[in-house]
Amino acid sequence: MKTLGSTGRSWLKGFHIFFACLWIGAAASMILLTFVRGHIIDGDELWAVHASIKLIDDYIIIPSAIGCLMTGILFSLLTNWGFFKFNWIIVKYIINIAAILFGTFFLGPWVNGMEAISKVDRLLALQNDTYLYYLTMNKYFGSLQAIILIIAAFISVFKPWGKRETNKKKAKSSLS
Incomplete structure (x- = not known):
């Protein structure tokens, strides 16, 4: 397959960084809004905060993660980085895919649940066990996911763990 030139790599890198910044920034915004919720005195405010979190999730988190x-x-396909040449790239794929799946099956439903409950119950949502469970899970696991995304960004910068040894290289070194 044909590889990108330096200008194409720069554009691709720029878009990759842009999406990573959006994802991390949106995650930080959602966490901040979740913790600000403690200062709310009105049911309409509570629902508005959760509606805002849901909008950030639907329109920034999901597109930026994808x-x-x-x-x-595209980096793996169109540059010499490849999919499995470097351990740090494999780790980044694991983080990215795991974050998308965890967000899809856990964080997203918790966000949607908090918004739906607060829309109907307003301030009484604060006494709803399901709402409180979603809130707690979102605080802890949303924060953890944001931290892991920040770690993934630093992995991109430092590129730790080097290049993977291929089976041929392992066989040659064991024969020596």
């Missing part, structure tokens, strides 16, 4: 994955795949 954008990171797609630009990462």
Whole structure:
């Protein structure tokens, strides 16, 4: 397959960084809004905060996560980085895919649940066990996911763990 030139790599890198910044920034915004919720005195405010979190999730988190994955795949396909040449790239794929799956099956439903409950119950949501469970899970696991995304960004910068040894190289070194 043909590889990108330096200008193409720069554009791709720019988009990859853009999507990563959006994802991390949106995650930080959602966490901040979740913790600000403690200062709310009105049911309409409570629902508005959760509606805002849901909008950030639907329109920034989801597209930016997919954008990171797609630009990462393009990097692997269109440059010499490859999919499995470097351990740090494998770790980044694991983080990206795990974050998307965890967000899809856990964080997203918790966000949607908090918004739906607060829309109907307003301030009484603060006494709803399901709402409180979603809130607690979102605080802890949303924060953890944001930290892991920040770690993934630093992995991109430092590129630890080097190049993977191929089976041929392992066989040659064991024969020596």
